[in-house]
Amino acid sequence: MKLKDLNGIPALAISELGEKTIRGLTSDSRQVERGFLFAALKGSKADGVAYAADAVARGAVVIVTSRGAKLGNVSVPIIYVDDPRRTLALAAASFYKLQPDVMVAITGTSGKTSVASFTRQIWAQAGFASASIGTTGVVSPKRDDYGSLTTPDPVELHKLLRELVEEGVTHAAMEASSHGLDQRRLDGVRLFAGAFTNLGHDHMDYHATVEEYHAAKLRLFTELLPKGAPAIIFADDPFSKPTIAAAEQAGCTVLTVGRKGDFITLKRVEHERFRQHVEVHIAGEIFEITLPLAGDFQVANGLVAAGLAMASGVPAAAAMRGLERLKGAPGRLDLVGATEDGAPAYVDYAHKPDALENVLTSVRPFTTGRVIVVFGCGGDRDKGKRPMMGEIATRLADVVIVTDDNPRSEVPATIRSEILAAAPGAREIADRREAIQEAVAMMKTGDTLIVAGKGHEEGQTIGDVVLPFSDHVEVAQALKDRLAREKGA
Ligand SMILES: CC(=O)N[C@H]1[C@@H](OP(=O)(O)OP(=O)(O)OC[C@H]2O[C@@H](n3ccc(=O)[nH]c3=O)[C@H](O)[C@@H]2O)O[C@H](CO)[C@@H](O)[C@@H]1O[C@H](C)C(=O)N[C@@H](C)C(=O)N[C@H](CCC(=O)O)C(=O)O
Numbered sequence: 001m002k003l004k005d006l007n008g009i010p011a012l013a014i015s016e017l018g019e020k021t022i023r024g025l026t027s028d029s030r031q032v033e034r035g036f037l038f039a040a041l042k043g044s045k046a047d048g049v050a051y052a053a054d055a056v057a058r059g060a061v062v063i064v065t066s067r068g069a070k071l072g073n074v075s076v077p078i079i080y081v082d083d084p085r086r087t088l089a090l091a092a093a094s095f096y097k098l099q100p101d102v103m104v105a106i107t108g109t110s111g112k113t114s115v116a117s118f119t120r121q122i123w124a125q126a127g128f129a130s131a132s133i134g135t136t137g138v139v140s141p142k143r144d145d146y147g148s149l150t151t152p153d154p155v156e157l158h159k160l161l162r163e164l165v166e167e168g169v170t171h172a173a174m175e176a177s178s179h180g181l182d183q184r185r186l187d188g189v190r191l192f193a194g195a196f197t198n199l200g201h202d203h204m205d206y207h208a209t210v211e212e213y214h215a216a217k218l219r220l221f222t223e224l225l226p227k228g229a230p231a232i233i234f235a236d237d238p239f240s241k242p243t244i245a246a247a248e249q250a251g252c253t254v255l256t257v258g259r260k261g262d263f264i265t266l267k268r269v270e271h272e273r274f275r276q277h278v279e280v281h282i283a284g285e286i287f288e289i290t291l292p293l294a295g296d297f298q299v300a301n302g303l304v305a306a307g308l309a310m311a312s313g314v315p316a317a318a319a320m321r322g323l324e325r326l327k328g329a330p331g332r333l334d335l336v337g338a339t340e341d342g343a344p345a346y347v348d349y350a351h352k353p354d355a356l357e358n359v360l361t362s363v364r365p366f367t368t369g370r371v372i373v374v375f376g377c378g379g380d381r382d383k384g385k386r387p388m389m390g391e392i393a394t395r396l397a398d399v400v401i402v403t404d405d406n407p408r409s410e411v412p413a414t415i416r417s418e419i420l421a422a423a424p425g426a427r428e429i430a431d432r433r434e435a436i437q438e439a440v441a442m443m444k445t446g447d448t449l450i451v452a453g454k455g456h457e458e459g460q461t462i463g464d465v466v467l468p469f470s471d472h473v474e475v476a477q478a479l480k481d482r483l484a485r486e487k488g489a
């Protein structure tokens with residue numbers, strides 16, 4: 001492809017260098033090959049400018065960087081732009097060209113993965129070839145790939161979108177993390193609609209204030225969605241009002257869902273152990289449906305997903321039928337099994353205060369005994385979450401076991417002590433496997449166990465090493481061991 005065919009490149013650079021052939025693009029010098037465009041980006045740990053020479057040595061033919069960056073002597077042309085991350089995203093979109101016809105993005109502190117998965121499932125049941133992209137990976141009719149980042153970097157993302165189109169996918173739902181929005185990872189995506197779930201405490205290590213965190217999320221509506229695009233907004237969150245105002249101001253077609261919602265109005269919810277009966281009103285019509293998932297928050301996620309599906313052409317009745325057949329996203333209030341007398345054990349991805357509060361509150365109505373929770377907090381992530389989660393666990397659970405969750409470069413005992421400082425009476429069991437074994441062993445009739453924080457994850461990151469570890473596997477094994485002990489006794 002010629003440089004002139006890439007979007008985002010300033011006209012002056014096109015007039016001088018437009019005929020240059022570009023064979024690929026990247027912001028990581030280690031991935032540069034012959035004929036590549038290299039974007040030298042200032043990051044949180046390093047400055048890509050320092051790797052420009054390395055990129056040229058590996059075959060870069062042009063460098064894009066921010067105005068004012070000091071590159072020194074490099075032997076290839078340099079294009080200076082105001083926002084090189086955005087330029088890279090727009091260029092990547094034009095390089096890979098193809099995107100599914102209907103692309104939607106979901107933002108919010110919690111529920112993105114679930115809503116992306118639910119939207120894909122509702123579309124699929126309505127007959128569309130659909131995909132979801134996010135924390136748990138990429139799912140489409142032809143793949144189920146494990147993922148790492150919630151929102152992939154733009155080059156990887158556009159390569160993936162093209163592959164999905166080539167597989168025949170026409171509809172895709174993706175998560176828009178605040179990091180992803182802030183770092184322009186979605187700027188080249190041709191979005192049909194956007195959605196907002198809620199705003200709580202997370203990532204305060206990255207964003208200076210809650211307002212800045214909210215503003216990063218709002219970029220989806222204020223800068224990325226085209227004028228008039230549907231914005232599905234959950235109406236019952238404390239941050240719904242400012243989000244609705246910003247989306248309206250930006251010219252989006254705001255469609256609200258929830259108890260205070262106009263597009264889909266939630267009227268009644270009756271909880272059962274593993275499902276919920278829900279009544280909603282849509283354009284004067286009453287729907288009574290059974291959602292086969294536990295947890296109030298899943299009703300909220302289901303309505304946002306139904307809203308996205310309806311906004312993109314699925315009739316209301318079909319969207320409601322879709323909700324009745326939903327499968328939870330892996331590791332989200334995921335029932336692993338139960339003890340011999342029926343006490344359930346769940347794995348859940350709550351790794352932030354509001355999520356933990358929600359999940360512990362959600363299981364209380366069907367727990368006649370004790371709520372037991374096992375959790376920890378990740379290292380090298382927002383430290384403010386630690387005492388908050390300690391306090392929430394102590395307030396809402398009867399038995400609290402504090403353990404390790406991806407210590408990364410931090411000292412695990414320090415992370416635990418920061419949680420325990422706000423969790424009087426909690427037990428400390430450093431080893432996560434042992435903590436799960438203990439929790440399962442103490443379960444009695446009527447109890448509910450929640451193992452929170454890692455959800456679908458398949459590894460425990462200690463230092464730079466990722467050791468294989470799955471809460472799902474460990475809980476299943478602990479239940480099996482318990483059964484064997486009971487039988488042997
Ligand atoms: C803090 C953060 O978000 N970092 C992301 C960011 O990296 P960065 O730009 O800050 O990178 P850096 O390490 O400072 O390096 C600066 C530049 O030098 C380049 N470099 C570096 C070394 C070298 O040899 N050559 C070279 O060219 C790097 O490629 C980079 O372009 O941009 C990279 C490319 O898009 C991401 O891979 C990287 O994600 C890291 C791995 C990460 O852990 N991110 C997490 C926090 C994250 O993004 N999470 C969100 C939200 C999760 C949620 O849902 O709650 C997500 O979307 O997953």
Ligand SMILES: Nc1ncnc2c1ncn2[C@@H]1O[C@H](COP(=O)(O)OP(=O)(O)OP(=O)(O)O)[C@@H](O)[C@H]1O
Pocket residue numbers: 108109110111112113114115135150175177197198297298300301329331332333348349350351354355356358359455
């Ligand atoms: N709508 C919601 N409101 C509050 N809590 C929720 C909601 N949906 C999910 N949760 C909680 O948050 C956890 C993560 O859910 P999910 O993976 O769907 O969210 P996410 O926004 O993708 O999170 P992440 O940013 O970590 O990828 C769940 O396991 C549950 O504990």
Ligand SMILES: N[C@H](CCC[C@H](N)C(=O)O)C(=O)O
Pocket residue numbers: 150351377378379381405406453454457
């Ligand atoms: N996407 C989240 C994942 C956190 C998962 C939790 N297990 C942890 O390690 O803190 C983040 O990067 O903050």
Ligand SMILES: [Mg+2]
Pocket residue numbers: 112113134135136150175
């Ligand atoms: Mg997610």
